[in-house]
Amino acid sequence: xxxxxxxxxxxxxxxxxxxxxxxxxxxxxxxxxxxxxxxxxxxxxxxxxxxxxxxxxxxxxxxxxxxxxxxxxxxxxxxxxxxxxxxxxxxxxxxxxxxxxxxxxxxxxxxxxxxxxxxxxxxxxxxxxxxxxxxxxxxxxxxxxxxxxxxxxxxxxxxxxxxxxxxxxxxxxxxxxxxxxxxxxxxxxxxxxxxxxxxxxxxxxxxxxxxxxxxxxxxxxxxxxxxxxxxxxxxxxxxxxxxxxxxxxxxxxxxxxxxxxxxxxxxxxxxxxxxxxx
Amino acid sequence: xxxxxxxxxxxxxxxxxxxxxxxxxxxxxxxxxxxxxxxxxxxxxxxxxxxxxxxxxxxxxxxxxxxxxxxxxxxxxxxxxxxxxxxxxxxxxxxxxxxxxxxxxxxxxxxx
Amino acid sequence: xxxxxxxxxxxxxxxxxxxxxxxxxxxxxxxxxxxxxxxxxxxxxxxxxxxxxxxxxxxxxxxxxxxxxxxxxxxxxxxxxxxxxxxxxxxxxxxxxxxxx
Numbered sequence: 001x002x003x004x005x006x007x008x009x010x011x012x013x014x015x016x017x018x019x020x021x022x023x024x025x026x027x028x029x030x031x032x033x034x035x036x037x038x039x040x041x042x043x044x045x046x047x048x049x050x051x052x053x054x055x056x057x058x059x060x061x062x063x064x065x066x067x068x069x070x071x072x073x074x075x076x077x078x079x080x081x082x083x084x085x086x087x088x089x090x091x092x093x094x095x096x097x098x099x100x101x102x103x104x105x106x107x108x109x110x111x112x113x114x115x116x117x118x119x120x121x122x123x124x125x126x127x128x129x130x131x132x133x134x135x136x137x138x139x140x141x142x143x144x145x146x147x148x149x150x151x152x153x154x155x156x157x158x159x160x161x162x163x164x165x166x167x168x169x170x171x172x173x174x175x176x177x178x179x180x181x182x183x184x185x186x187x188x189x190x191x192x193x194x195x196x197x198x199x200x201x202x203x204x205x206x207x208x209x210x211x212x213x214x215x216x217x218x219x220x221x222x223x224x225x226x227x228x229x230x231x232x233x234x235x236x237x238x239x240x241x242x243x244x245x246x247x248x249x250x251x252x253x254x255x256x257x258x259x260x261x262x263x264x265x266x267x268x269x270x271x272x273x274x275x276x277x278x
Numbered sequence: 279x280x281x282x283x284x285x286x287x288x289x290x291x292x293x294x295x296x297x298x299x300x301x302x303x304x305x306x307x308x309x310x311x312x313x314x315x316x317x318x319x320x321x322x323x324x325x326x327x328x329x330x331x332x333x334x335x336x337x338x339x340x341x342x343x344x345x346x347x348x349x350x351x352x353x354x355x356x357x358x359x360x361x362x363x364x365x366x367x368x369x370x371x372x373x374x375x376x377x378x379x380x381x382x383x384x385x386x387x388x389x390x
Numbered sequence: 391x392x393x394x395x396x397x398x399x400x401x402x403x404x405x406x407x408x409x410x411x412x413x414x415x416x417x418x419x420x421x422x423x424x425x426x427x428x429x430x431x432x433x434x435x436x437x438x439x440x441x442x443x444x445x446x447x448x449x450x451x452x453x454x455x456x457x458x459x460x461x462x463x464x465x466x467x468x469x470x471x472x473x474x475x476x477x478x479x480x481x482x483x484x485x486x487x488x489x490x491x
Binding site for chain 1: 436488
C-alpha cells in the first residue's frame with residue numbers, strides 16, 4: 001500500500017520538485033533569511049530571536065516587564081542542580097558532552113554519523129542517562145526542560161551553528177525536516193510555514209505570529225499559559241494540534257528532522273534561551 | 279447521473295433561497311465566532327468580532343463584496359480551489375462545517 | 391456550476407447512506423472499513439485529530455449497542471481519513487510552492 005503511494009507520488013512530482021531533491025542547505029539559508037530581511041527591512045537579523053515581540057509594542061512592553069524577574073529562574077537553578085548531581089555510578093552529565101556540556105547548546109540538533117540520525121540536545125541528555133543506567137526523561141517539560149534551560153543558559157549569546165555535514169543521511173534528514181515544515185497538514189490545512197512564514201507578524205486572533213527565523217532560539221521557555229517550562233517539541237505538539245493534526249512522538253524522526261531544519265535556518269543568530277512568554 | 283445531480287442541487291438550493299430566519303443568523307454568528315467551528319474572526323475583522331485577527335480582509339458590506347451567494351458558498355467551501363496559496367481553511371471540502379452551517383454563516387455575514 | 395454539483399453529490403451521498411437502517415453487522419462492517427484508511431493516513435504522517443475522535447466515538451457507540459451512531463461515526467472517520475490521505479498525496483508535490491524564494 002505504502003509503495004503504491006510512493007510510486008504515485010513520484011509519478012506526479014513536477015520537475016521543480018525533483019530538482020529540490022538535491023538539498024542545498026547553504027543556499028536555502030540565504031533565501032530563507034533574505035526573505036525575512038527583505039520583507040521586514042526595519043528588523044535586524046539578530047532581533048529575530050525576540051519572536052513575536054518585534055511586531056507589537058504592547059506585547060513587547062508586557063514581555064520586557066516579565067523579563068525583569070524571569071519566570072524561568074527557578075527552572076534554571078533546578079536544572080543546574082540536576083546537571084551537576086552525580087549519577088549513582090559516580091559519573092555525571094558533563095562526561096557525556098564536549099566541554100563538559102557547557103556552552104554547547106548552539107550546536108544542537110546535531111547529526112550523529114554513527115546512528116545516521118539527528119540528535120536534539122534533549123535526546124542527547126537521555127542518551128547520557130541511558131548510558132549511565134538511568135531511565136529516559138520526558139522530552140517536553142519537567143526535569144528535562146530544566147536541564148535544557150541550564151545548558152542553554154551557558155550558551156546564551158553564542159551563535160547558532162547547526163551546519164549540515166555533507167553526508168547523504170544528514171542531507172536526507174534535513175530535507176525531510178524541510179518538507180515537513182512546508183507541507184500542509186491537519187483538517188485545517190496549514191503548514192508550519194503558513195503561519196510562521198506567510199502570515200509572520202500578522203494577528204491570528206490575539207496572537208502575533210512569530211516569524212520562523214529565530215523561532216527556536218529562546219527554547220526551552222517558560223510560558224504563562226502552560227504555567228511551567230516547555231521544550232521546542234512541546235511547542236511542535238501544540239502547533240500540530242491547533243491545525244487538528246495528530247502530533248508525532250517527541251523523539252520521532254519527524255520532530256528531530258523538523259528541529260534540525262528549523263534550527264539550521266537560524267544559523268548565525270544568537271541563542272536567547274531560556275526564554276519567557278506571557 | 280446527471281439527473282441525480284440536478285435533483286440533489288434542487289434539493290439544496292431552496293435552503294439557500296429561502297429568506298434567512300433570526301435563528302439561522304444567530305446560528306451563523308455562533309459558528310463564525312466559535313474557535314472549534316468557523317473561527318472566522320481568528321482571521322477576519324467584522325462588526326461584533328472580539329479580538330479579531332488580520333490575516334484575511336475585513337468583512338463589511340458583505341452583500342456588495344460578494345453579491346453572488348453561490349460564490350460566497352464556494353469561498354467558504356473550498357477557498358484553496360480558487361487560490362492554492364490561501365490560508366483560509368477549506369471548511370466544506372475538509373468537512374469542518376456542514377452545508378447547513380455554511381449557509382448559516384452566509385446568512386449571518388450578509389447582515390454585516 | 392459543475393464543481394458545485396460534484397460537491398453536493400459528495401456531501402449528500404454519505405448522508406443518504408448513513409440514514410439507511412444500521413444493524414450490528416453493518417456498523418461492524420463500517421468500522422472495519424474505516425480502520426485501514428486510518429492506518430494509511432498515519433503511515434503518511436497526516437492523521438487528523440477529528441478522524442481519531444470519530445473512530446473512537448464509533449467504537450464506543452458500538453459497545454453500547456447504538457449501531458446507527460456507530461455506523462455514522464465510522465463513515466465519518468473513513469471520509470476524514472480519505473481526505474487526509476488525499477491531502478498528504480497532494481502535498482508531496484505542492485509543498486515546494488510554500489518555500490520562500
